[in-house]
Amino acid sequence: MLTERTLSTTGIDAIALKPTECDVRAALDLGVETVAIDYEGREHLPDAATLRALADNLTVYLTTPVRADGFDALGDGSLVERVPPDVGRVLVAGNAAYLTEAERARAVAPRLRAALADYHEDAPAPWVGTEGIERLALAAGGVQYDLLGRATERELRALRAVGFDGEVAVYAPTVLTADEDAILDALGGYVSRRRAVRRALPDGAATDRTATGRAREVLLAAADDFALVGTAESVREQVDALHEAGATTVVGYPARGPAAFR
Template sequence: MLTSTAAVARAGLDGIAVKPAECDVLDARDVPVDTVTVDYEGRDHLPSAEALEALARTADVRVTAPVRADGFDPLGDDSLLSALPETVGRVFVAGHPAYLTEAERERAVAPRLGAALQATPGAWVGTESVERVAMATGATQYDLLSRTTERELRAIRAAGFTGEIAVYAPTVLTDDEDAVLDAVGAYISRRRPVSRALPEGAPVDSTAKGRAREVLLAAADDYALVGTDREVAARTDALREAGATTVVGYPAQGLESLLE
């Protein structure tokens, strides 16, 4: 592993998220972080048990497991879930509809999260679309960064929640506006407040102009960690001060962007 002078350390990230459809998950071994989460992008992109075991020798590895999907359903077909190595943790989520069949999307989330956590008490729970259900489990919350995250973290802590809270955010370690939009413009544009504010049919990458560009760049600060190493470090520090225990960045410009 590289030294702590790597960009990922200077930016204050505790962990990274990797997308197996985009890279070899074993490349994450080069990034000096304690935690690696593996996003679910469909059964075809699930890494092999051997690759996950190898990665788990260098970091705390957690695989995203959509509890409504066949293969991960603790109340039905859990063949993929049970085949994961014991050295690899889980992040139980409702599951992105794009990766679920119509029948899978109809399955109830709450009883499946409960059953999954009963079998794996140390798992994290993704809060996207099921915030109240996730909070009720008492497990480590895995929350997507938004414009209200810091306020919500303080409110959760003030209400007495003492569990761990991990925050996930696409990360772009540059202040080059075009690079930021090319890396996270499409992701940001899908966030509901942003999609409503964007002019219809406007491009969402570096070719965006006028009102669309203004909306996207403002939203980049709300929904992603963008800027110089120092600027991102200030944001990760603020998240931890508000109550986050772990900040996980998805390297939207590739793993190599975290190693400079």
């Protein structure tokens, strides 16, 4: 069971949960103050009662793709009505895997601008997902929401050095173990989709615990680059480094599930 002591040891500020993997109401028992709920298609969107139960006790952020029907500020915005006014939103372009062809063709910039203009004043400050739209996100404002990567610390320092004083949240898949097989089972598929990792992997290589040789080396190195991996104490060192570089919030996604996040 994920415990408050575990989170205190790791230094992680918030937890991200995927509604296809767990009942997001589990956040109420995890000893956290902030939870971010990932978007995995409208059919998996938590209902209003669930969001209300969470928001009554926690700071809640719900990922909403601005190009998707239901969250389109320039079109169908019907799903926004299901979101309690005090639930914060993570405004993202949207992963193509969860969008129709018509949705993928929609322009991001005007929809992001309109969503920010219509943002409810009772909600926490919006987070703007930067993946694939880094410049647009920075220009739009809000809390910048970055995926952890090889260059994250360097980029954070550069932003602070040129005077950027806004908030930056960093999303990081997290595995609290040093066991290589467990790390590969939890993260191998995720890191293998990164372009640099994909290029470095041998053709047809396994990406889970069965990976061997060069593939295993590449995947384990990538796990260190794109995730928080290791004991709670070593993860704390990584989180501290992100904070020192300029991250204001580190959001950990328990890649082995909340129950395995010990």
